[in-house]
Amino acid sequence: MAAELLLYTTVGCHLCEQAEAVLHAVADTHSGLTWRPVEISDAPALVAAYGLRIPVIRLSGQDADLGWPFDEAAVRRYLTQVQG
Known part of the structure; x- marks a missing residue:
């Protein structure tokens, strides 16, 4: 089943750039x-x-959402929890 994560962000947010790298790795x-x-x-x-x-x-x-800081493992746990 396809799932879409929304990344709440804003221009110039260096932590958001780090989060994007985590999401790229998880999505891969x-x-x-x-x-x-x-x-x-x-x-x-x-x-x-x-x-x-x-x-x-x-x-x-x-x-339910997941706020920073998070790593690949935390994102996977979040997905498991919300997808049942």
């Missing part, structure tokens, strides 16, 4: 997983929700 080894960045500065609600926490990932369609 996790069949059907894709991810895309979501620019939080485009929506005040996203700034309010994630502005102090970015980078944050959330599996599309799920409420």
